[in-house]
Amino acid sequence: xxxxxxxxxxxxxxxxxxxxxxxxxxxxxxxxxxxxxxxxxxxxxxxxxxxxxxxxxxxxxxxxxxxx
Amino acid sequence: xxxxxxxxxxxxxxxxxxxxxxxxxxxxxxxxxxxxxxxxxxxxxxxxxxxxxxxxxxxxxxxxxxxx
Amino acid sequence: xxxxxxxxxxxxxxxxxxxxxxxxxxxxxxxxxxxxxxxxxxxxxxxxxxxxxxxxxxxxxxxxxxxx
Amino acid sequence: xxxxxxxxxxxxxxxxxxxxxxxxxxxxxxxxxxxxxxxxxxxxxxxxxxxxxxxxxxxxxxxxxxxx
Amino acid sequence: xxxxxxxxxxxxxxxxxxxxxxxxxxxxxxxxxxxxxxxxxxxxxxxxxxxxxxxxxxxxxxxxxxxx
Amino acid sequence: xxxxxxxxxxxxxxxxxxxxxxxxxxxxxxxxxxxxxxxxxxxxxxxxxxxxxxxxxxxxxxxxxxxx
Amino acid sequence: xxxxxxxxxxxxxxxxxxxxxxxxxxxxxxxxxxxxxxxxxxxxxxxxxxxxxxxxxxxxxxxxxxxx
Amino acid sequence: xxxxxxxxxxxxxxxxxxxxxxxxxxxxxxxxxxxxxxxxxxxxxxxxxxxxxxxxxxxxxxxxxxxx
Amino acid sequence: xxxxxxxxxxxxxxxxxxxxxxxxxxxxxxxxxxxxxxxxxxxxxxxxxxxxxxxxxxxxxxxxxxxx
Amino acid sequence: xxxxxxxxxxxxxxxxxxxxxxxxxxxxxxxxxxxxxxxxxxxxxxxxxxxxxxxxxxxxxxxxxxxx
Amino acid sequence: xxxxxxxxxxxxxxxxxxxxxxxxxxxxxxxxxxxxxxxxxxxxxxxxxxxxxxxxxxxxxxxxxxxx
Amino acid sequence: xxxxxxxxxxxxxxxxxxxxxxxxxxxxxxxxxxxxxxxxxxxxxxxxxxxxxxxxxxxxxxxxxxxx
Numbered sequence: 001x002x003x004x005x006x007x008x009x010x011x012x013x014x015x016x017x018x019x020x021x022x023x024x025x026x027x028x029x030x031x032x033x034x035x036x037x038x039x040x041x042x043x044x045x046x047x048x049x050x051x052x053x054x055x056x057x058x059x060x061x062x063x064x065x066x067x068x
Numbered sequence: 069x070x071x072x073x074x075x076x077x078x079x080x081x082x083x084x085x086x087x088x089x090x091x092x093x094x095x096x097x098x099x100x101x102x103x104x105x106x107x108x109x110x111x112x113x114x115x116x117x118x119x120x121x122x123x124x125x126x127x128x129x130x131x132x133x134x135x136x
Numbered sequence: 137x138x139x140x141x142x143x144x145x146x147x148x149x150x151x152x153x154x155x156x157x158x159x160x161x162x163x164x165x166x167x168x169x170x171x172x173x174x175x176x177x178x179x180x181x182x183x184x185x186x187x188x189x190x191x192x193x194x195x196x197x198x199x200x201x202x203x204x
Numbered sequence: 205x206x207x208x209x210x211x212x213x214x215x216x217x218x219x220x221x222x223x224x225x226x227x228x229x230x231x232x233x234x235x236x237x238x239x240x241x242x243x244x245x246x247x248x249x250x251x252x253x254x255x256x257x258x259x260x261x262x263x264x265x266x267x268x269x270x271x272x
Numbered sequence: 273x274x275x276x277x278x279x280x281x282x283x284x285x286x287x288x289x290x291x292x293x294x295x296x297x298x299x300x301x302x303x304x305x306x307x308x309x310x311x312x313x314x315x316x317x318x319x320x321x322x323x324x325x326x327x328x329x330x331x332x333x334x335x336x337x338x339x340x
Numbered sequence: 341x342x343x344x345x346x347x348x349x350x351x352x353x354x355x356x357x358x359x360x361x362x363x364x365x366x367x368x369x370x371x372x373x374x375x376x377x378x379x380x381x382x383x384x385x386x387x388x389x390x391x392x393x394x395x396x397x398x399x400x401x402x403x404x405x406x407x408x
Numbered sequence: 409x410x411x412x413x414x415x416x417x418x419x420x421x422x423x424x425x426x427x428x429x430x431x432x433x434x435x436x437x438x439x440x441x442x443x444x445x446x447x448x449x450x451x452x453x454x455x456x457x458x459x460x461x462x463x464x465x466x467x468x469x470x471x472x473x474x475x476x
Numbered sequence: 477x478x479x480x481x482x483x484x485x486x487x488x489x490x491x492x493x494x495x496x497x498x499x500x501x502x503x504x505x506x507x508x509x510x511x512x513x514x515x516x517x518x519x520x521x522x523x524x525x526x527x528x529x530x531x532x533x534x535x536x537x538x539x540x541x542x543x544x
Numbered sequence: 545x546x547x548x549x550x551x552x553x554x555x556x557x558x559x560x561x562x563x564x565x566x567x568x569x570x571x572x573x574x575x576x577x578x579x580x581x582x583x584x585x586x587x588x589x590x591x592x593x594x595x596x597x598x599x600x601x602x603x604x605x606x607x608x609x610x611x612x
Numbered sequence: 613x614x615x616x617x618x619x620x621x622x623x624x625x626x627x628x629x630x631x632x633x634x635x636x637x638x639x640x641x642x643x644x645x646x647x648x649x650x651x652x653x654x655x656x657x658x659x660x661x662x663x664x665x666x667x668x669x670x671x672x673x674x675x676x677x678x679x680x
Numbered sequence: 681x682x683x684x685x686x687x688x689x690x691x692x693x694x695x696x697x698x699x700x701x702x703x704x705x706x707x708x709x710x711x712x713x714x715x716x717x718x719x720x721x722x723x724x725x726x727x728x729x730x731x732x733x734x735x736x737x738x739x740x741x742x743x744x745x746x747x748x
Numbered sequence: 749x750x751x752x753x754x755x756x757x758x759x760x761x762x763x764x765x766x767x768x769x770x771x772x773x774x775x776x777x778x779x780x781x782x783x784x785x786x787x788x789x790x791x792x793x794x795x796x797x798x799x800x801x802x803x804x805x806x807x808x809x810x811x812x813x814x815x816x
Contacts, residue, residue, distance in 0.1 A: 005505040008486040008536070010688040012744065018156060020086060023115060024122060029685040029747060031120035042113040045178040047159060052167035054160060060688070064488065067505060073233040076214040076264070078280040080336065088154060091183060092190060097277040097339060099188035110181040128280070132216065135233060141641040144622040144672070146348040148404065165345040165407060196348070200624065203641060209301040212282040212332070222360060224426060227455060228462065235460035246453040249382040251363060256371035258364060268284065271301060290564060292494060295523060296530060303528035314521040317586040319567060324575035326568060350620040352676065358428060369617040369679060385450040387431060392439035394432060400620070413777040416758040416808070418552040420608065437549040437611060468552070472760065475777060481709040484690040484740070496562060499591060500598065507596035518589040540692065543709060554756040556812065573753040573815060604756070630700060632766060635795060636802060643800035654793040657722040659703060664711035666704060698768060725790040727771060732779035734772060 006038065006066045014058035019045055022059045036066040074106065074134045082126035087113055090127045104134040142174065142202045150194035155181055158195045172202040209271045210242065218262035223249055226263045240270040278310065278338045286330035291317055294331045308338040346378065346406045354398035359385055362399045376406040414446065414474045422466035427453055430467045444474040482514065482542045490534035495521055498535045512542040550582065550610045558602035563589055566603045580610040618650065618678045626670035631657055634671045648678040686718065686746045694738035699725055702739045716746040754786065754814045762806035767793055770807045784814040 013026030023040065031037050044060035081094030091108065099105050112128035149162030159176065167173050180196035217230030227244065235241050248264035285298030295312065303309050316332035353366030363380065371377050384400035421434030431448065439445050452468035489502030499516065507513050520536035557570030567584065575581050588604035625638030635652065643649050656672035693706030703720065711717050724740035761774030771788065779785050792808035 004490045004532075005502055006488045008488060010742075011747075012686045012688060014684045020125075026685060027115070027117055027122060028120065031117070037117045037120065039114055039116045042115075046175055047163070047178075048175045049163055049167070049173045052164070052173065054163060056684075057156075062486075067487075072218045072260075073230060074216045076216060078334075079339075080278045080280060082276045088193075094277060095183070095185055095190060096188065099185070105185045105188065107182055107184045110183075124276075130214075135215075140626045140668075141638055142624045144624060146402075147407075148346045148348060150344045162345060192344075198622075203623075208286045208328075209298060210284045212284060224465075231455070231457055231462060232460065235457070241457045241460065243454055243456045246455075250379055251367070251382075252379045253367055253371070253377045256368065256377065258367060261360075266282075271283075292533075299523070299525055299530060300528070303525070309525045309528065311522055311524045314523075318583055319571070319586075320583045321571055321575070321581045324572065324581065326571060329564075350674075351679075352618045352620060354616045366617060386447055387435070387450075388447045389435055389439070389445045392436065392445065394435060396616075397428075412762045412804075413774060414760045416760060418606075419611075420550045420552060422548045434549060464548075470758075475759075480694045480736075481706060482692045484692060496601075503591070503593055503598060504596070507593070513593045513596065515590055515592045518591075538690075543691075554810075555815075556754045556756060558752045570753060600752075632805075639795070639797055639802060640800065643797070649797045649800065651794055651796045654795075658719055659707070659722075660719045661707055661711070661717045664708065664717065666707060669700075726787055727775070727790075728787045729775055729779070729785045732776065732785065734775060737768075 006064050009034070009063050009065070010043070010060065011063060012058060012060045014048075014056045016056055019057045019059055022057050023061065026059060026061045027063070030061075030063045030065070034063070034065045035068065038064045038066060040064070074132050077102070077131050077133070078111070078128065079131060080126060080128045082116075082124045084124055087125045087127055090125050091129065094127060094129045095131070098129075098131045098133070102131070102133045103136065106132045106134060108132070142200050145170070145199050145201070146179070146196065147199060148194060148196045150184075150192045152192055155193045155195055158193050159197065162195060162197045163199070166197075166199045166201070170199070170201045171204065174200045174202060176200070210268050211271055213238070213267050213269070214247070214264065215267060216262060216264045218252075218260045220260055223261045223263055226261050227265065230263060230265045231267070234265075234267045234269070238267070238269045239272065242268045242270060244268070278336050281306070281335050281337070282315070282332065283335060284330060284332045286320075286328045288328055291329045291331055294329050295333065298331060298333045299335070302333075302335045302337070306335070306337045307340065310336045310338060312336070346404050349374070349403050349405070350383070350400065351403060352398060352400045354388075354396045356396055359397045359399055362397050363401065366399060366401045367403070370401075370403045370405070374403070374405045375408065378404045378406060380404070414472050417442070417471050417473070418451070418468065419471060420466060420468045422456075422464045424464055427465045427467055430465050431469065434467060434469045435471070438469075438471045438473070442471070442473045443476065446472045446474060448472070482540050485510070485539050485541070486519070486536065487539060488534060488536045490524075490532045492532055495533045495535055498533050499537065502535060502537045503539070506537075506539045506541070510539070510541045511544065514540045514542060516540070550608050553578070553607050553609070554587070554604065555607060556602060556604045558592075558600045560600055563601045563603055566601050567605065570603060570605045571607070574605075574607045574609070578607070578609045579612065582608045582610060584608070618676050621646075621675050621677070622655070622672065623675060624670060624672045626660075626668045628668055631669045631671055634669050635673065638671060638673045639675070642673075642675045642677070646675070646677045647680065650676045650678060652676070686744050689714070689743050689745070690723070690740065691743060692738060692740045694728075694736045696736055699737045699739055702737050703741065706739060706741045707743070710741075710743045710745070714743070714745045715748065718744045718746060720744070754812050757782075757811050757813070758791070758808065759811060760806060760808045762796075762804045764804055767805045767807055770805050771809065774807060774809045775811070778809075778811045778813070782811070782813045783816065786812045786814060788812070 015021035048056040083089035116124040151157035184192040219225035287293035320328040355361035388396040423429035456464040491497035524532040559565035592600040627633035660668040695701035728736040763769035796804040
């Protein structure tokens with residue numbers, strides 16, 4: 001039952017739009033190099049601020065993908 | 069002072085739109101069966117992914133409702 | 137190297153629109169009285185509910201600002 | 205050995221006297237509707253303040269009760 | 273999308289045989305009263321000892337079941 | 341909606357009488373310099389001991405106060 | 409500087425009166441066998457309930473004592 | 477001293493037999509692609525349930541392997 | 545009420561058979577030198593691996609024993 | 613007993629030399645503006661890296677100072 | 681904005697000199713195989729002891745590197 | 749396999765020089781009374797400050813020693 005093992009890898013992604021856009025950017029980048037991505041857990045959420053304005057929405061994700 | 073006791077119950081809810089929609093779905097479902105729902109604390113946020121696309125936005129909520 | 141020290145302060149902010157609006161309200165209020173705000177980490181997210189409807193989206197933030 | 209299963213439920217209770225009174229109020233309310241309450245673990249303690257005076261002592265409890 | 277909401281409830285179960293037997297006892301008891309049990313997360317594991325001998329294997333479980 | 345932002349500040353207070361007296365001392369001191377104190381969360385509780393006798397009851401509090 | 413090393417040991421104590429009495433019972437018992445007890449940190453607080461009445465107030469303490 | 481660096485990677489593995497079988501499946505799969513696996517720390521344990529029967533025993537492992 | 549104080553001590557034990565055997569080895573060793581052992585809480589579980597094979601099953605336990 | 617209240621404030625400090633130098637920089641900066649600093653607890657330690665070389669040693673500190 | 685995604689990987693490194701030397705060894709090893717290492721967060725610190733003498737200083741690091 | 753059980757004990761140690769010196773002081777003191785000390789995990793690090801100067805570097809250690 002080799003298919004029943006998955007790996008969990010941690011990435012950080014950021015967007016200048018929103019947290020949900022950052023999650024999409026992170027999932028997109030993960031699926032470029034990893035096969036069988038199943039999901040992502042949001043571990044952290046933070047924003048960068050410059051001159052009082054939010055410039056980036058950043059998330060840390062734990063990505064799960066099934067090993068072949 | 070019977071009204072000063074509340075119960076806290078944990079639910080998981082998911083939406084194919086956004087985390088905030090998932091929270092609304094969870095709160096709606098809770099208010100169907102529980103009276104006097106006061107609030108919800110977001111304990112977890114995760115997404116399901118199929119073929120590189122986010123298919124569900126899922127939240128785990130701790131719902132507080134006042135006991136009569 | 138006096139510029140290399142930052143302070144981290146905790147605030148709670150709420151919006152009747154969304155979590156991201158609450159973060160903006162919190163960052164705006166912080167930049168009114170603090171100089172050099174660099175970023176904010178989202179520590180908690182919760183909603184208030186009245187009669188089954190979400191009335192407020194609330195966040196607890198850790199705000200970092202560089203000391204002169 | 206059906207008697208060896210217990211349920212754990214979370215409640216919040218408050219008193220205008222003390223934390224220990226709040227615990228009693230919470231345990232009393234729990235025993236009104238639950239049979240075989242065995243104990244409670246104190247998960248959180250907080251106070252409400254108005255005009256510099258503590259008006260409520262609030263506890264969050266995890267109540268354990270044996271299932272028949 | 274009513275089916276997408278689940279509830280999470282916490283139980284404690286014990287066996288005089290093993291942790292895995294305790295998990296089975298807990299899941300059995302949960303499925304007697306709850307429909308659509310999907311899974312259980314093992315939160316705690318402990319043993320009772322009398323006269324140097326392990327008499328009970330106890331687990332605390334978070335049971336997830338889908339709401340109709 | 342400027343009133344919807346609060347600050348959370350951490351203090352430690354001690355009493356030679358009891359934990360609840362320590363909480364009152366901490367809240368009193370906070371309300372001397374901060375306006376609109378709303379509440380306090382008890383983060384830690386410890387005692388000092390000298391010659392086998394408890395000499396101080398100490399609490400660490402997170403004080404919330406609304407910003408004007 | 410041999411005196412600058414302390415040991416931290418964990419005990420559980422219970423009283424039929426209050427948490428603060430349980431702390432005193434625990435500190436008393438610790439000072440019977442340990443010299444130079446300096447303090448205790450309250451790690452857990454729970455109550456036992458029988459027939460809806462609180463029968464014991466129990467604390468888990470981390471006791472610090474200086475080594476000679 | 478190049479041999480003194482190890483990497484820690486997280487995997488999830490499941491078995492239809494037991495948690496210990498799931499650990500073996502996870503360690504087997506890790507040793508297929510990683511050299512010098514030294515050990516695994518059990519971070520999570522959960523079970524899947526269908527129609528009241530446990531169908532899978534799942535573990536999340538942190539695998540340590542020495543880098544050449 | 546001298547009997548109401550217990551001590552909690554932490555041990556690590558390992559077996560070449562299973563986690564449950566490691567718990568028994570730990571409890572056996574504890575009862576050799578400590579009287580009135582009441583129970584043990586499983587704090588950690590890990591395995592050692594050599595050449596792709598699990599050689600040891602190790603647990604960290606918090607042992608509770610009543611003081612005379 | 614006004615002197616028995618202390619405040620705890622969080623700062624982040626960095627050095628291009630070492631963690632201990634970063635702690636000194638943080639304590640120095642805190643004592644410039646705060647009276648009666650008593651101590652600091654190290655909450656986080658991290659390093660910045662550029663082109664494979666550590667350029668900064670950064671600490672997050674919780675500074676305690678007694679209120680007059 | 682492909683450059684805005686980073687990966688976080690966990691390593692353990694040890695030195696016979698100091699924790700800071702262990703961090704350098706870990707960062708050096710990481711930069712051998714990973715491009716664009718940005719920083720490292722110190723998650724754990726421990727020492728090995730033989731015959732009363734510290735023989736190794738070991739750290740667990742979370743290494744962040746930007747993906748191209 | 750009696751040698752496969754270890755005990756873990758917690759100590760606090762301080763130095764007026766550095767954290768690493770404090771760790772050595774703690775390990776030295778532990779090896780005076782305990783046989784077969786294997787290692788120590790650094791659980792906390794803090795400094796004492798007087799008149800703006802760091803006077804002590806303090807660590808809390810979990811010491812592991814094998815039981816005969």
